Structure formats: C-alpha cells, structure tokens
Amino acid sequence: MKTYLRTLTIAGSDSGGGAGIQADLKTFAALGCFGMSAITAITAQNTRAVTAIHPVPAAMVGAQIRAVLDDIGVDAVKIGMLNTPEVIVEVAQQLTVGGEGGGGGAKNIVLDPVMVAKSGDKLLQDEAIAALRRHLIPISTIITPNIPEAEVLSGLQIGNREQMEAAGHALMELGAQAVLLKGGHLVGGESPDCLVTAGGTTRWLEGKRFATPNTHGTGCTLSSAIAAGLAQGLSFTEAVSKAKEYLYRAISAGADYRLGRGHGPVHHFFAHWS
Numbered sequence: 001m002k003t004y005l006r007t008l009t010i011a012g013s014d015s016g017g018g019a020g021i022q023a024d025l026k027t028f029a030a031l032g033c034f035g036m037s038a039i040t041a042i043t044a045q046n047t048r049a050v051t052a053i054h055p056v057p058a059a060m061v062g063a064q065i066r067a068v069l070d071d072i073g074v075d076a077v078k079i080g081m082l083n084t085p086e087v088i089v090e091v092a093q094q095l096t097v098g099g100e101g102g103g104g105g106a107k108n109i110v111l112d113p114v115m116v117a118k119s120g121d122k123l124l125q126d127e128a129i130a131a132l133r134r135h136l137i138p139i140s141t142i143i144t145p146n147i148p149e150a151e152v153l154s155g156l157q158i159g160n161r162e163q164m165e166a167a168g169h170a171l172m173e174l175g176a177q178a179v180l181l182k183g184g185h186l187v188g189g190e191s192p193d194c195l196v197t198a199g200g201t202t203r204w205l206e207g208k209r210f211a212t213p214n215t216h217g218t219g220c221t222l223s224s225a226i227a228a229g230l231a232q233g234l235s236f237t238e239a240v241s242k243a244k245e246y247l248y249r250a251i252s253a254g255a256d257y258r259l260g261r262g263h264g265p266v267h268h269f270f271a272h273w274s
Helices: 020-030 058-071 085-097 128-139 147-154 161-172 218-231 236-254
Strands: 006-014 034-045 050-055 076-079 109-111 178-182 193-197 201-205
Touching: 006 020, 006 058, 006 218, 020 034, 020 218, 034 058, 034 085, 058 085, 076 218, 085 128, 109 128, 109 218, 128 147, 147 161, 147 178, 161 178, 161 193, 161 201, 178 218, 193 236, 201 236, 218 236
Parallel strands: 006 034, 006 076, 076 109
Antiparallel strands: 034 050, 178 193, 193 201
C-alpha cells in the first residue's frame, strides 16, 4: 500500500502567504511531503508589517495536534511561532504523548524558535522564552535559531564565527540533539550557518547573500525543508545541506519578483529537489 511522507507544521498563519503555516505547507509540497497543520495564532500581516495577532487557545492547538497524531501520524514535525507559555507546554505534551498514528510520540522535531518577524514585530512573549527552554528544546531533534534568537536563548553575544560556534555548543546543553545557528545577521557578503551535533561536532555550511528584498519567510522555509529531509530519512548534515540548497535556489528564483511593497516571499515552487 502506498503512503505519503507525513510532515506536520505547528505555527502561526501568515495572511500574506510568505511565512508561517503557508510557507511551511508550500515547502512540504515542493519537496514531496504531505503537509498538515496545527495553527497556533492568526496573524494579520503583509510584506511590510504584522498589524494584529490573535492567539489560538492552547487547548485548541493541542486538539489539532492530537487529531493528526491519533489518525494520520507524522514522519517529521516543524514548530514555528508559539507566542504564549501555555501553547508551548501544550505542544510539548502532545508531541511527547503522541497518538495511535504517531506511535506514542512524534519524531524528527525541528524547532524554529521564532521571536521576531522580518518586519521587526515581536511574535513571542517574553515569559514564553523560559517555557521554550524548559519544555520544547529538550524534546527537539534540531533547533534552528538565527543570531538574535540564539543570543536570547544562550545569553551570549554573537558577532563573529567564533562566537556563533560557542553559542551553538551552549545551546546544545539545553537538550536538543543538534543546533543549526543561522548566520544571516553577520556583517559581510557571506551567510554561514553553524551546525553542531552530538559529541560537539561542528560543521560550517557556507552561503552567499542575494541583493533582494524577497526574504520574508526564509527561516520558516529552511526549517520546513529540514523537516522534509528528516522525514525522508536523511542525516542531520544531509537534511540541513539539502535544505540550505533548496532555500538558496528559492531565494535566487524569486529575487526579481515584486509582490507587495516590503519584504516579498521566496519562490517555493521553482523545482523539486532530486
């Protein structure tokens, strides 16, 4: 009997379609996975700003996850915007307990600790950060913070590669199996990412910058692509490398498009990876 590679995104909805649930589902589809969703918040946003956020009650978030796990199951999970401590605790509990289809708990959990939107609007409450450290990072397969997020989670200042590597090792101590610290906020023409895995192994994945405003949803897209790779049975290094390549090509393909008056989206459907 045929089946699909099953990927679940737990994140906020972006009415502009470039990030959040919408970007995640596009990425899953582009990479050959069957995408499912548990919406944690409804946002009113476009390419320029987030104008309103309406959190979904924690019990409803949990019900969405449970409905998927009890019947369909998952091969990988991507977690994005969570917003409140109550939702964080609920998500951790549901993924740990799992359901009939999920085999008693979710696997291949990719946590993108979303704190601030590309527009600069805050998406995670301050009191939720401690809950993230305590409840979600320890059950995550890999976490994918950018530099500002890594500074908040690690308490370290990051301004160069050496400091990125030190922060990556510090974040490993919070309990995740791997850390991908994204270097897009470093000054310069390069955008290196630092992958730290069990045993303190460090690998650098290099990348170039594009002169384009169309970078809305890049973090969501990358973490979803990693989840798709893990669902396919790839190793950390393979999944991250292929995801980074996919994002690079999606940014390149969408660089010359114009959608809205701010940060436009990447081109998720330029091609399937092979």
